[in-house]
Amino acid sequence: MEFTEALQKRHSVRAFLPRPIDPQTLNDVLAQACLSPSWSNTHPYKIAVATGEVLEDLRKTLYARYIESAKLQRSGTLGKLKALITKSPGIPDGDFKPMLKYPKDLQKRRFECGLGLYATLGIDRKDIRAREAQMAENFRFFGAPAAVFVFVHGETGPYGPLDAGIYLQSLMLAATNAGLGSCAQGALGLYRTPLDKHFDIPPQYKLLCGVALGFEADLPVNRFQPEKITTQEMLLPLR
Ligand SMILES: Cc1cc2nc3c(=O)[nH]c(=O)nc-3n(C[C@H](O)[C@H](O)[C@H](O)COP(=O)(O)O)c2cc1C
Structure with missing residues (x-):
């Protein structure tokens, strides 16, 4: 190609x-x-590749944990407090805090991306349950037969995640070249312990994200094309 x-x-x-x-x-x-x-040339990252039985166990466990998290989000302060005390599996235990809110100047693109995806799926923006169900599919890897989890060395400042990002793009382009579809998934950074159950992960390596890999289904969701940024939009003007 x-x-x-x-x-x-x-x-x-x-x-x-x-x-x-x-x-x-x-x-x-x-x-x-x-x-x-x-x-x-440090390659400050490691990967865990899940297929077969390991993938199926993760699909079940991560999905169940997300459903529990979603329930928690809807519970009141008391419910959340109880969850903390009982160490509910719904509480994320990822290595990095999820970015729930993006900076204001980036929020517009993020909002439009979500809106576009839900419109492609015929989901009303106000239908929280349907949005939740779509989000939950992340944890089933959208039905993919393989998932690659990316861990970054925790003592590399911003440069480790930068290198890991380059790796991620190479992985996805190599997948495309091999006729495979992919989806980078920050959502897969939410829960760490289900991965520790299956993989021997050195403590200095922190879970960054996952990538689903497999053959693309011919469905409208896969035809969603968010508008890309142009050079002009990101180009800083001369003083
Ligand atoms: C680091 C990273 C994390 C992402 N996390 C998710 C995710 O959790 N779930 C999801 O559906 N898409 C996720 N995406 C996909 C982006 O939404 C997607 O790349 C963006 O909308 C541009 O669309 P395109 O990949 O089709 O070009 C992620 C992408 C990147 C690079």
Whole structure:
């Protein structure tokens, strides 16, 4: 595939076919992502690859935890307090605090992106339950047959996550080139303990996000195309 074609073709896939990925294809995609540049060639990240039984267990556990979290969000102060005391599984235990609110100047693009996605799905903006159900699909990896979790070294300041971001893009482009769909998922950074159950993760590595990988289903949700930024919009003017 031409580089430009891969760049244009990559998009977030939020509905996958149950078809498994051939292990050789998955290995090739992961090997290509290793070609990413990083600060002083440190590659300050690790990955956990979930397929088969491990993936199914995570799909069940993470989904259940999110449903519990959503319930908690709707409960009053007393409910939240009780959840804290009883250490409810609904309480996120990820390594990084989720960005619930973006800075004001970025909020517009974020809002429009959410609005566009829900419109594609026929979900009314005010239908909190339907939005919650769509959000919950993140934790089932949108039906993908593989998920890659990305961990970053916790003592690298902003540079570790920067390198991990480059890796993430290489991974997704390599997936596109191999005929696979992908979706980067910050949502998968919410719960850490279900991953500790399956993977031996060194304590200095912090869960950043996940990426769902698989074959794209031919559904409207996968045709959602949020408007990209132009160079002009991000270009700083000369003084
Ligand atoms: C770091 C990162 C985290 C993301 N987290 C999520 C997520 O949790 N759920 C989701 O549906 N999409 C997620 N996305 C996908 C973005 O919404 C998507 O990239 C953006 O809307 C642009 O659309 P495109 O990927 O189709 O070009 C994430 C993307 C990135 C790069």
